Amino acid sequence: MNSPWKILVVDDEIAMRESLAAWLQEDGYGVDTAASGREAVEMARETAYDIYFIDLKMPPGINGIETMLEIRKRQTDATVVIVTAYAAVDTAITAIKEGAQEYMVKPCSPEEISIFVQRVIKMKSLQRENVYLRQKLAKQYSFWDIISKNSQMHAIFDLIREVADQRSTVLIQGESGTGKELVARAIHKASDRAARPFVGVSCAALAETLLESEIFGHERGSFTGAIARKLGKFEIAAGGTIFLDEIGDISPKLQMDLLRVLQERKFFRIGGTKEIRMEARVIAATNRNLQEAVETGSFRDDLYYRLNVINIKIPALRERKQDIPLLADHFIGRLAIETNKPVCGISKDALKLLLDHGWPGNVRELENTLERAIVTAHGEVLQVADFDFLERNRHTNAHWDIPAGISLSEIEKHAIEAVLEQTGGNIMESSKILGVDRSTLYTKIKKYDIPR
Amino acid sequence: MLLCILPVEGVQEVDLYEMERFVEKTLPFRTRREVAMLLPPGAHDPKRDQYDGTVILRAALELCPADASRLLVVMEQDLFIPMLTFIFGQAQLDGTAAVVSLNRLRPESYGLPPRRDLFVERYLKEILHELGHTFGLTHCPDPRCVMSLSVNIINIDQKRAQFCGNCTVRLADKLNTLRRESGVTEE
Ligand SMILES: [Zn+2]
Numbered sequence A: 001m002n003s004p005w006k007i008l009v010v011d012d013e014i015a016m017r018e019s020l021a022a023w024l025q026e027d028g029y030g031v032d033t034a035a036s037g038r039e040a041v042e043m044a045r046e047t048a049y050d051i052y053f054i055d056l057k058m059p060p061g062i063n064g065i066e067t068m069l070e071i072r073k074r075q076t077d078a079t080v081v082i083v084t085a086y087a088a089v090d091t092a093i094t095a096i097k098e099g100a101q102e103y104m105v106k107p108c109s110p111e112e113i114s115i116f117v118q119r120v121i122k123m124k125s126l127q128r129e130n131v132y133l134r135q136k137l138a139k140q141y142s143f144w145d146i147i148s149k150n151s152q153m154h155a156i157f158d159l160i161r162e163v164a165d166q167r168s169t170v171l172i173q174g175e176s177g178t179g180k181e182l183v184a185r186a187i188h189k190a191s192d193r194a195a196r197p198f199v200g201v202s203c204a205a206l207a208e209t210l211l212e213s214e215i216f217g218h219e220r221g222s223f224t225g226a227i228a229r230k231l232g233k234f235e236i237a238a239g240g241t242i243f244l245d246e247i248g249d250i251s252p253k254l255q256m257d258l259l260r261v262l263q264e265r266k267f268f269r270i271g272g273t274k275e276i277r278m279e280a281r282v283i284a285a286t287n288r289n290l291q292e293a294v295e296t297g298s299f300r301d302d303l304y305y306r307l308n309v310i311n312i313k314i315p316a317l318r319e320r321k322q323d324i325p326l327l328a329d330h331f332i333g334r335l336a337i338e339t340n341k342p343v344c345g346i347s348k349d350a351l352k353l354l355l356d357h358g359w360p361g362n363v364r365e366l367e368n369t370l371e372r373a374i375v376t377a378h379g380e381v382l383q384v385a386d387f388d389f390l391e392r393n394r395h396t397n398a399h400w401d402i403p404a405g406i407s408l409s410e411i412e413k414h415a416i417e418a419v420l421e422q423t424g425g426n427i428m429e430s431s432k433i434l435g436v437d438r439s440t441l442y443t444k445i446k447k448y449d450i451p452r
Numbered sequence B: 001m002l003l004c005i006l007p008v009e010g011v012q013e014v015d016l017y018e019m020e021r022f023v024e025k026t027l028p029f030r031t032r033r034e035v036a037m038l039l040p041p042g043a044h045d046p047k048r049d050q051y052d053g054t055v056i057l058r059a060a061l062e063l064c065p066a067d068a069s070r071l072l073v074v075m076e077q078d079l080f081i082p083m084l085t086f087i088f089g090q091a092q093l094d095g096t097a098a099v100v101s102l103n104r105l106r107p108e109s110y111g112l113p114p115r116r117d118l119f120v121e122r123y124l125k126e127i128l129h130e131l132g133h134t135f136g137l138t139h140c141p142d143p144r145c146v147m148s149l150s151v152n153i154i155n156i157d158q159k160r161a162q163f164c165g166n167c168t169v170r171l172a173d174k175l176n177t178l179r180r181e182s183g184v185t186e187e
């Protein structure tokens, strides 16, 4: 059988599995059978089946739901039908909750089973077709995971190709969510350093002393809490690339230290006496206007010139709107698989809504928005209604009524979420609005598990 | 090439005759009627009061004459497989044997007045469909083709008692291979 669609029937009763397999084979599918959950898991390791029919009760060993969960670990998009002898509502609920697409009580009518299989296969073939088309498109418009057909972005791709092999420092500027790290990684991957480490440091996330030890490392006992020697990111990056994100947020002291390293290309671990050579290429990024910071004196001009040897300015998403359909398509394809939802496209009207949105949080906001829409969507194509929350958020931020019985920490969480939404995830701006410093804000974001 | 028809006790002589005429007209086979078969005791499910198609196919294969290229079991009793509430028929895909039940093919089964022509038309379609499976044909997406899947009587009535163009081509290839294997030369 050379059917492109493979089905696995899992049942401990031979008559049950063999007869269902034979019946499905008449439909032209490639059907295999397994006599136990363990055998099924083994077989699923070899072949990614499109549909699994799994009997709920299979003594001894693992039951149907456990089998499904085990298969899902490797194949997140597997379609599973849990088959059972009795119509017990609680088992049905468990099966569906744990991720089964369908729950069938045997014997079922031939009609029910064939309609289900046909629906799944139709959906999967549509998805396959889309994946193929997307890959073709993505190849055409992508450069090391960055997707764009915008001319400014293509000028950036050209620049990256040109400077990838040089050792010069690069300064990447762009609003938050524009993909500064992706650009940094692209430079690294396109360079002759690609096989060596790419090490990222988020300068805004840590308090000054911690950041210092993070970057330069420290010797044992160099400060309270330094119980062992620790290698800094500069050392770990070795001959690779070090990416200093949110460089605009570092303290004057660290600016000074960094300048020295860039000038002398060597440094010391904190509390250390041994000189260490700096081999890594430095790429820095910021969403602040560094030129302005230099003028107001909050950022050293000599460091600025050291960093700004090669300058890359990433346009905001609102300046490259032609990429929105391309990016939406790309994210839908990936997120539908990651979230195991049968979504395969977006309606014209919904796309228009996305094109009209301002995207203060840029590509990251677009991705988060699509993920939220996909998770709650009911159909195969995203509709305007699936993006209701885009409007609603705006309103809830404007008039914020505090619900009764809410705890102080919940209020804090909501406040942080609202401000982040408002600033498009800009930490600098958000911390100013909230009146806390950046590392405090980061700690709270982590504590409340707020997605950014 | 020889197709043996193996009836189960209870099938009417007149229906068997219709089937033989139809098969010989439609397919390049001679037919021969075997002595009626007794249903194997294990085939009957007392709880469902139905007969297990898989068990019957297995028992029929043991009775298959050596000179038969295909074996068709025809019965009045209702068929099932454990996973499904009922089946109209079953076949070994690209194999030797097929079984068809006449149980659900009469208009009376659906509370309608009897119609002999409709009943005959239905079982001829089902016979051709299951035999198609023994020639390796799988279900056809064309609802008018006899190889389209029928899960209810409406589906059966929608299709014709013949293969669509695609299925005909595939069937012809298979028949040519069979002829070569059995040493029959084409006239
Ligand atoms: Zn069939």
Ligand SMILES: [Zn+2]
Pocket (backbone or CB within 6 Å): B140, B141, B142, B145, B146, B147, B148, B163, B164, B165, B166, B167, B168
């Ligand atoms: Zn056909």
